[in-house]
Amino acid sequence: MADMKIVMVNKNYSSWSLRGWLGVKQTGAEFEEIIFDLWTDEFNDKIKRYSPTGCVPVLVDKDIYVWESIAILDYLDRKFPDCGIWPKESHLYAHAKAISAEMHAGFFALRGAAPMNLRENRPYMDMDEKVKKDVARIEEIWTSCLESLGNVGPFLFGKFSGADMMYAPVVARLNGYGIKLNDTCMAYMDAVLNHPHMKEWYEAAAKETFTIPEDEIPATQMVLIAP
Ligand SMILES: N[C@@H](CCC(=O)N[C@@H](CS)C(=O)NCC(=O)O)C(=O)O
Structure with a gap:
């Protein structure tokens, strides 16, 4: 065992x-x-x-x-x-922990408006100002890791790390709700969605039959409105 x-x-x-x-x-x-x-x-x-x-x-x-x-x-x-969950170099470790803490403690508007539901892909509808603010900050975080920290990608700190794990469900939400970011972030989302562990998780999710009605918003009624 x-x-x-x-x-x-x-x-x-x-x-x-x-x-x-x-x-x-x-x-x-x-x-x-x-x-x-x-x-x-x-x-x-x-x-x-x-x-x-x-x-x-x-x-x-x-x-x-x-x-x-x-x-x-x-x-x-x-x-x-x-x-390799956290980068070893102090400045990268500090950055990875800070952006992970931001995720752990924030982005309530996006989280409330766009529940994770991997079986469903919904058309993009609209985002209110609070959701837009969360998405803009996420785009800024990812872009600065991918373009300014000198790493070679494809993940936020090069290899798949704890920071990518903390943001993986955000990637799933943005992808599932059709929210588009800049090209750097779209390439990053693609890399996360194609990581073998993410694919394994998605495959297992697709086989589940249990449903949570609150998270099954019919596409026709879906408008991203922050709580
Ligand atoms: N801050 C917690 C959040 C955990 C959390 O909210 N988990 C949800 C499932 S996604 C849960 O257990 N909900 C049960 C409940 O609220 O009764 C963490 O980082 O682990």
Whole structure:
């Protein structure tokens, strides 16, 4: 039996689960997936065994429990220092952690207006000012990493890192809602969507049948309006 387990909810919808899973996957170590259907009685009954917050993802490494996606990435980087979750150079590490913290603690307008739903691709509708502001900041973050930090791409810090893991669900949202960015960012989104771990996640999501009605906005009614 694998020492590490990652507790998650449905791959189609769970942006936070995706971040933790990409981290554990990058280690190359064996791990087990425990997946619940979000907000079902079973989830509500069992999640507290793993998570003091009642939220996923949670990484269980024997008797160590790590909740919060960014803490999971830090824990894995410390346990597997060669797997490259965070860049080693101090200035790149600082930049990667800062933009990841921005994602972890922000972009509420985009998150609220455009729930992750990997099975659906919707036509672009419209964005209100708050969503536009979030998208503009994301474009600025990605462009500055890809063009000004001197890396060779295709990812934010060269190789696929914790920063890409934190932004991978954003890539999925922008792609799914048809939101276009500059050419540099579009090429970056393409690289993320074609990363083998992302493809594996998308394939698994496509096989899920559980639905969350709130995240199944009919395309005809969809307007990106911030909460
Ligand atoms: N800040 C947390 C967010 C975790 C989160 O909100 N997870 C959602 C699933 S995507 C969840 O567990 N929701 C359950 C609930 O709110 O009851 C992290 O980074 O891990």
